[in-house]
Amino acid sequence: MGVTQILFWFLSVMAVFSALMVITSKNPVYSVLWLIATFFAISGHYILFNAQFLAIVNIIVYAGAIMVLFLFVIMLMNLNRETEPQKNRWLKMAGAAAGGCLLLVLVAALKDTDMKQQQALINKGNIGLIKILGKELFTTYVVPFEISSVLFLSAMIGAVVIGKKE
């Protein structure tokens, strides 16, 4: 078992464990912190794939910007363990059973897929580097890129209009 395998298992266990802690923590602030840990584990997976641009963007955009926004909102509302609304036990169990069924169905459907022998390239291949991605982004995907700037503008205006007092 090489270093890559050890890193893969470590990051996978970290991602799944932190994701479980996100949904089981009673305090919303802890949930945010565990979600940041999950995002760091996923960024580690991207680095293993040599997708360095996505790894950095994932940390900057998700762990940096989005989760800080979540943390701001939670602290602004002063949410904590006492104010946390709880579903009753049966609804929780029903939700967990439904999610478990989805997990079971997806795993059963994809366990014997033809792609089983295919290898995802680890540590090699330079398509994740910013040079190649940038060239592709600004030639083939330049129209969606420009449209996404309009999307951002409308999201910004929408957030301001919705958040404004009457």
Place this chain on the structure above:
Amino acid sequence: MPVNYYIFLAIALFSIGIVGVLTRRNAIIIFMCIELMLNAVNLMLVAFSKMHHAKALAADAATTVGTDGQLFVFFIMVVAAAEVSVGLAIIVMMYRNIHSVDVNFLNRLKH
């Protein structure tokens, strides 16, 4: 690394997100679970992109097959950032009106 390991990891993360949406009542936690599901899909897209790249790399050393998958992930992140800004504004407005983030109080459409 076989690609089906990544498939199962992404399925596990996605299912955890689903369970979170179904079992929590705090609107912000539900929103965070949606982000978790988006990230599971992102991981899957990158794994498939590297899988196709590995196949094409055997034939041609200078190929750029698989770039599309990673750019899709980039656009998903862009859309997620826009979605979070609007969604959190809606949650803040909801908190201002009903002084709670409990989704069970949002039942006015039902009556």
